[in-house]
Amino acid sequence: MISIWFFIGISLAVNGALICGAGIYQVINPPVNPNVVLFNLHANVWWGAVLLVIGLFYCAKFAPRRQA
């Protein structure tokens, strides 16, 4: 049976990749009027990267083949 932690890994990895990607796009193409406070910290880049790393770790550790 596939572990619940594997599903969580998929969720975090996909969300992390999307968020990080959106953040990098904004770094390359900065909006004229960023409508968030502390835009200069580019939170979506590093927070997305953190989620991606945690997600990939969970995916690797709890991948179905390793459970067998």
Add this chain to the structure above:
Amino acid sequence: MMPALAMYVATQLVHLSAVDVVIIAFYFGLVLAIGFYLRGRANTGEDFFMAGREMTAWVAGLSFLSANLGALELMGWAGSAYQYGILATHWYWIGAIPAMLFLALVMMPFYYISKTHSVPGYLKLRFGEPSRALSAVSFAFMTVLMSGVNMFAMAKVMQIVLGWDINFSIWVSSLTVAIYVTLGGLRSAIFNEVLQFFLIWAGALLIPILGLYEAGGWTNLKLQIAARSSEQYVHLWSGLGSFTSNPMGIHWTGIVFGLGSVISMGYWTTDFLVVQRILAAKDIRSAEMAPIIGAGFKMLVPIIVILPGLLGLAVLPMKLVPESIAAATGAHSYNDVLPLMLARYCGPGLLGLGITALIAGFMSGMAGNVSAFTTVWTYDIYRPLINSKGTDHHYVNMGRWTTVIGVLISVGTAYLVMQFASIMDYVQALFSFFIAPLFGTVILGMLWKRATGAGGFWGLLCGTLSSIGMWAWVKLDPTALRYVALSPHAKALAQDMYQALWSFIVCVIVTVVVSMATKPVPASELTGLVYGETKIPSIGDVPLYQKPLFWASVVVVVFFVLNIIFW
């Protein structure tokens, strides 16, 4: 904005980008995929209703906590933190931690040994059919109504925050929940609750991190709140010496005896919605560890709920107002503080994750309600009262159909609330009527051998009726608040505390008096149900760091340290 969603959008608090919509859509796809994957693993009654009783301590513990971590909880308590300050933290610390540890160390062994499917099921074993019927019918009825009320409230939030049409929110969320719970049963609900736990932290933790950065740290935040509101907004206990010296209008006795000793005990130890998750644990040690793990994380939840509310007091440029004023003036209400903070810090992607966390919280809360309703209906109402001769396969099919019907009743309730808004207040109040007396009945049943079936039934009934009576008294004559809540200045939350305390006392007194006047239950019938007549099974020869008592002690120490730090 994707064209498919654009048609549902009117005016809104935040605007989603394409990547936000993809993240939300991915969540819906994932939960449905989990439901379809688990379809083949819900063929027996134990699988469908009890998740096969094979959950680890971590899965059961996080699910136990998540069942209480719904979207309305998050937004409501963040709003309460804005309104009442750090006092709202009491509902996460003294209003939860002692009760969770009590469940783990004192009550869980009895639930587990009796192999009951539900809390009403335990009442049947201990006090007989009348107590079970009273408890099961009230729980099933109220749970499904509460689910509908929450559904409407969440759809309303989605309308305000995202501009989504209410019908769209209600039907998409309820159909998704119906599909994955019908397919996978309790296991599917638990999987999605654990997923929701991670999504909530991933989606909400950035708010306090960036908020504290903007405010200049905790010390500066306290100074800013004191300057804008009152110094009492950042103290947990020091203002509770009198009813008038704190923003909530409550005395410390209400917090300690009403919230900490009755309401929280009632909710965390007898509300089947949360207890069901622990009953699915794979062994007695996991069943004891699960609430302790839940308690450890519960202490951290104020970081993503209370802190954003406090930060809102300091950094938001506008002043938030009560719901009634907001409706009349168009200003933002207290309950908008979390979405406002989300919009303040979260750009594309992060905003989608934050909204997904809210949707996940709502949907898993609804799945929890529906799965608990399904179990109580099938095992505590349908099987004993309507058809006691069905096969296991028959009861599983009944469970699947009940899931669909439960969702449809919830949808119906949501539309009823849409037409008659005052129903929401009545249903929420009704739900609270049963919690405190039920705790009185269950705890006396577990700890007092002399309690009899008649005592349990009449105690539960009188406690519930007394709670309804006090609520109606204050509703008809608001000056009665000075008697029920001991102060005319008491706010709604303070009234709830004292109402629960009195109804619990009524339940205990009636149970004791009736029990003493009726014939004792033979000791042989109490084995496995009552302290003193039950041999508590050993958790095995495990190292110290795997013992529930050790981790409960750690949680207790942290609990006291936190309360002293924020005194």
